[in-house]
Amino acid sequence: MLSKVAERVYWTARYIERVENTARLVAVYTNLLLDLPKGVNLGWYNLVRLSCLEDSFMERYKVQDERNVVKFLLADESNPVSVVTSLNMVRENVRTTRDVVPADTWEMINELSIFVSENSAKALNRGQRHDCLEGIIRGCQRINGLLYGTMTHDEAWDFLRLGRNLERADMTTRLLDAGCVAIVQTEANEAAVNARQIIWGNVLRSLGGEQSYRRKLRAAVQGADVAQYLLEDPQFPRTIAHCLNAIADSAAKLPRCEPVSKYIKALQGRIFKGVDYSDLGESTREYLNQLQVELGQLHAVFAKQWFN
Amino acid sequence: MTINWSDYSPADFYDELFSSPGNPRKPARRLISYLKSLRQDEIEQRRQAAEATIRELGVTFTVYTEEGNIDRAWPFDIIPRTIAKKQWDKTAAGLKQRLQALNLFIDDLYHEQKILKDGVVPDYIIKQSKNFRPECVGVSPPFGVWAHICGTDLVRDKDGEFYVLEDNLRVPSGVAYMLENRAITKRVLPDLFEKVHIEPVNDYCERLFDMLISLSPRKIKQPVVVVLTPGIYNSAYFEHAFLAQQMGAELVEGSDLVVQDDCVYMKTVAGLERVDVIYRRIDDMFLDPEVFHPDSVLGVPGLMRAWRKGNVGMANAPGAGVADDKVVYAYVPDIIRYYLDQDPIVPNVETYLCFDDKQREYVLANLDKLVVKPANESGGYGMLIGPHASKKERAEFAELIKANPRNYIAQPTLSLSTAPTLIGNHLEPRHLDLRPFILQSSDIYVTTGGLTRVAMRKGSLVVNSSQGGGSKDTWVVDTEVNY
Numbered sequence: 001m002l003s004k005v006a007e008r009v010y011w012t013a014r015y016i017e018r019v020e021n022t023a024r025l026v027a028v029y030t031n032l033l034l035d036l037p038k039g040v041n042l043g044w045y046n047l048v049r050l051s052c053l054e055d056s057f058m059e060r061y062k063v064q065d066e067r068n069v070v071k072f073l074l075a076d077e078s079n080p081v082s083v084v085t086s087l088n089m090v091r092e093n094v095r096t097t098r099d100v101v102p103a104d105t106w107e108m109i110n111e112l113s114i115f116v117s118e119n120s121a122k123a124l125n126r127g128q129r130h131d132c133l134e135g136i137i138r139g140c141q142r143i144n145g146l147l148y149g150t151m152t153h154d155e156a157w158d159f160l161r162l163g164r165n166l167e168r169a170d171m172t173t174r175l176l177d178a179g180c181v182a183i184v185q186t187e188a189n190e191a192a193v194n195a196r197q198i199i200w201g202n203v204l205r206s207l208g209g210e211q212s213y214r215r216k217l218r219a220a221v222q223g224a225d226v227a228q229y230l231l232e233d234p235q236f237p238r239t240i241a242h243c244l245n246a247i248a249d250s251a252a253k254l255p256r257c258e259p260v261s262k263y264i265k266a267l268q269g270r271i272f273k274g275v276d277y278s279d280l281g282e283s284t285r286e287y288l289n290q291l292q293v294e295l296g297q298l299h300a301v302f303a304k305q306w307f308n
Numbered sequence: 309m310t311i312n313w314s315d316y317s318p319a320d321f322y323d324e325l326f327s328s329p330g331n332p333r334k335p336a337r338r339l340i341s342y343l344k345s346l347r348q349d350e351i352e353q354r355r356q357a358a359e360a361t362i363r364e365l366g367v368t369f370t371v372y373t374e375e376g377n378i379d380r381a382w383p384f385d386i387i388p389r390t391i392a393k394k395q396w397d398k399t400a401a402g403l404k405q406r407l408q409a410l411n412l413f414i415d416d417l418y419h420e421q422k423i424l425k426d427g428v429v430p431d432y433i434i435k436q437s438k439n440f441r442p443e444c445v446g447v448s449p450p451f452g453v454w455a456h457i458c459g460t461d462l463v464r465d466k467d468g469e470f471y472v473l474e475d476n477l478r479v480p481s482g483v484a485y486m487l488e489n490r491a492i493t494k495r496v497l498p499d500l501f502e503k504v505h506i507e508p509v510n511d512y513c514e515r516l517f518d519m520l521i522s523l524s525p526r527k528i529k530q531p532v533v534v535v536l537t538p539g540i541y542n543s544a545y546f547e548h549a550f551l552a553q554q555m556g557a558e559l560v561e562g563s564d565l566v567v568q569d570d571c572v573y574m575k576t577v578a579g580l581e582r583v584d585v586i587y588r589r590i591d592d593m594f595l596d597p598e599v600f601h602p603d604s605v606l607g608v609p610g611l612m613r614a615w616r617k618g619n620v621g622m623a624n625a626p627g628a629g630v631a632d633d634k635v636v637y638a639y640v641p642d643i644i645r646y647y648l649d650q651d652p653i654v655p656n657v658e659t660y661l662c663f664d665d666k667q668r669e670y671v672l673a674n675l676d677k678l679v680v681k682p683a684n685e686s687g688g689y690g691m692l693i694g695p696h697a698s699k700k701e702r703a704e705f706a707e708l709i710k711a712n713p714r715n716y717i718a719q720p721t722l723s724l725s726t727a728p729t730l731i732g733n734h735l736e737p738r739h740l741d742l743r744p745f746i747l748q749s750s751d752i753y754v755t756t757g758g759l760t761r762v763a764m765r766k767g768s769l770v771v772n773s774s775q776g777g778g779s780k781d782t783w784v785v786d787t788e789v790n791y
Contacts, residue, residue, distance in 0.1 A: 002576055004561070004564050098549070
């Protein structure tokens with residue numbers, strides 16, 4: 001398989017995942033703000049900070065309000081990771097790799113692009129936001145369903161899997177980080193006594209993990225448990241541990257994988273050492289930040305071995 | 309309500325389907341009687357089915373002027389154009405003859421240049437040619453063949469004969485559309501394929517693949533063949549992807565290839581893999597920044613070295629374009645006589661060379677009757693259609709010709725043949741041409757028919773896809789089998 005084709009397939013998966021996760025992020029934040037007591041103001045701008053996009057936001061917007069942030073994340077073509085931009089990237093990558101993915105992929109991606117361009121304006125006000133975000137998430141799931149159901153498990157499949165799981169792991173760290181930020185920001189607020197549970201419940205929900213968490217832990221939602229679950233649970237498909245296992249599994253099937261496999265193994269060995277679940281504040285944020293750097297390095301390892 | 313076929317009148321042009329109003333030609337008879345049996349809404353239904361098929365198959369063509377839109381759907385008319393097999397067989401023989409002679413000519417130019425020394429072709433052809441590559445002198449590609457894939461444009465004049473309008477020997481495009489046109493027609497007019505003996509066209513990709521394989525320097529079981537494309541913004545990207553997919557070859561861009569020890573490799577996830585044959589769809593000047601445009605990012609540094617050493621096969625060979633020149637064109641009948649000692653089977657269109665004083669004088673005095681073309685452009689860019697041009701445009705062109713006579717030729721304005729074309733809900737004659745594709749290596753092959761291009765605007769003679777032309781399926785019909 002050509003390196004470039006592999007790289008494009010990998011990025012296709014990453015961008016599809018990014019589209020879905022961005023929609024989830026906006027959805028959960030909208031919910032969270034509704035759930036928190038009056039007087040607790042988290043601020044939408046957190047979402048821009050979490051994605052490390054302060055600079056490109058400031059270039060275009062003066063006011064850091066809900067409308068601008070949502071527009072920036074969903075519909076802004078000048079934001080390099082907005083839903084619209086990501087979908088354009090998916091199209092460009094699939095356009096040139098149509099012969100290695102199932103034939104209907106191209107059509108479904110076009111449909112989703114059309115849906116987003118026709119509906120993203122609706123998401124700016126809360127009344128219609130849910131329908132739009134739901135449509136985006138469903139669209140991504142449909143594409144992934146198509147791939148699961150009809151794609152042959154060849155090299156292209158493993159590159160898709162690498163991309164999907166790396167992006168997913170990265171987003172899980174950001175959603176956890178969102179939780180920590182909310183905790184830090186509400187700590188001093190007396191009105192927010194019950195905020196903790198609401199916040200962590202929403203973090204779980206944003207990843208669709210509430211049900212499986214409850215079944216597994218059979219306990220109330222609690223910060224330390226949620227964080228440990230989302231990092232270390234090997235079974236839920238959006239945890240760091242699960243994503244890394246999937247990555248290791250797919251990498252091992254690819255040619256010249258030895259250095260990559262070795263790297264992943266070492267990463268799995270050290271990744272959860274030193275997390276302090278008792279204090280989900282600045283030190284956890286620091287850890288999550290480090291985790292994002294590690295994932296970035298993992299991408300560089302893939303690129304060096306297969307995409308160059 | 310049915311379409312009124314008796315209203316259709318091609319005026320005083322040769323019409324491909326009708327010999328006179330209401331009188332279909334023999335190869336078109338069953339087609340016409342079938343189409344006549346369809347109601348208007350049925351025809352409309354088929355037209356929509358064709359459009360849907362085009363979208364489904366993703367048949368697109370990029371027009372450079374449409375900014376941001378790189379997926380323009382391929383404009384297609386559902387009424388096929390028919391040619392009698394007997395006439396086609398003769399034409400095909402003429403096309404083979406022509407390409408064989410042209411390849412002998414190119415090979416001669418890069419070696420002894422006997423034809424120049426013998427004074428059959430003047431040597432200014434080389435001295436002032438934009439497409440002669442000194443870097444290719446002395447190279448001997450397999451079978452002495454340089455132009456492996458040729459798209460020759462044919463037109464039919466009033467007399468019903470085919471004439472060669474030009475030979476495209478650089479990177480001719482259109483064959484994928486020829487194949488897709490047939491696929492679409494089979495879907496929308498399937499009944500006809502049982503009734504009419506239509507010659508198939510679908511073996512082209514296999515023939516192309518066999519031809520490419522024959523150029524492999526390594527005699528191994530599965531040589532690695534790649535299609536080298538400039539990328540998605542090229543107008544023919546769809547075709548590049550289509551051909552690669554049909555042949556099971558890798559579609560690569562320059563950055564996917566690398567030259568080491570004078571061999572070409574492609575970068576794969578398993579490491580470097582040797583490439584044996586390149587079907588390149590990039591112009592000569594962009595092939596290798598070491599030799600040609602140093603700032604080209606489309607090509608591969610070292611590619612020319614590898615090719616010259618015979619370590620990689622390349623179709624078409626660099627330098628083949630020297631014969632894709634409208635001045636050389638004027639000499640092709642002489643070239644055929646010189647190398648093959650045969651009379652040309654398919655004639656040229658009468659051509660005036662502006663380099664020749666007498667001929668230039670005639671051209672300048674008759675600009676309102678002539679079509680003037682630059683010698684080295686393709687895609688219908690930069691030409692003057694005298695009868696349709698304004699006085700000012702003609703005056704500007706006269707200056708261009710005087711400034712650079714070598715660069716211009718002129719031809720009489722042809723009465724291009726027409727065929728009935730669906731315009732809204734009725735039929736109108738539209739001008740068309742035909743581009744068959746010829747493959748040569750150890751063997752020589754001509755497509756059955758070719759790509760029929762239609763000038764969709766009323767009265768227009770410009771059929772080029774890059775200028776908004778459309779197309780039709782082309783049927784070579786064996787009238788002797790079942791009539």
